[in-house]
Amino acid sequence: MKILISTLILSCCFFVPLYTQEVEYKQSGASTVLGQESHGALDDISNLFFLISRSSNWYDVVRPKPDRYEYVQKDSLPVRWDITCFPLKVYSKPRVGNKSKAYLHFICQATSIWNEVAQDIGLGVDFFQPVHDSLEADIRVDWSGRYVPFGAVGIAKLRLRIIGMLPKKQYKNKGEIIEMLLHELCHLLGVKHSKVANDIMFELAHSHDHEPSDVKVSTRDRQMLAWLYAAKVYHSF
Secondary structure (H helix, E strand, O other), X not given: OHHHHHHHHHHHHHOOOOOOOEEEEEOOOOOEEEOOOOHHHHHOHHHHHHHHHOOOOHHHOOOOOOOOEEEOEEOOEEEEOOHHHOOEEEEEOOOOOOHHHHHHHHHHHHHHHHHHHHHHOOOOOOOEEEEOOHHHOOEEEEOOOOXXXXXXXXXXXXXXXXXXXXXXHHOXXXXXHXXXXXXXXXXXXXXXXXXXXXXXXXXXXXXXXXXXXXXXXOHHHHXXXXXXXXXXXXXXX
């Protein structure tokens, strides 16, 4: 009996999520890290060279957080990735037939936009890298719709590192698909919602029709990521 009780306790502990938040994009209505990176990263000589190669004044620049913007927190500290984890590898679960290429193209478009932001804010490395092998992926994008709750058009499951999307035909146009991907990918960087309608991280989906080339992130979106990834004290995913 004691052995059975112990086993049940361990099982319950194992399945308690570190971050329980699941962020939906609706149509309407670890240890604390000090300094640049985790101490364990400095044991890896390649990571050490990476840190040396980054701009020495990255953490000396004061980057204010834009107002009316939320972020993932734990113990009142922001939660984000160590810089040495980038680029995060993104795998798009293929669908039947030739449609898999179209879905991968959406992933490449969305990740390239965030990668441009990473360079613009001086991060020195891309946020994301699309991959063809699910075994090496850090983030998986599922297009079946099974993860998306009723009334939502996308969801980021932080604990599982899964982005749930609807099948392509259920979106208004390609621009909406890119916008959804941008929104959900940014959740997995540690950003929650904005209360300002022009931000890509606005809590409600933009209802207007647009082409993929029209989809852009705002200055505030860039400022939020610049603030988050310049934080000297944070929790690491």
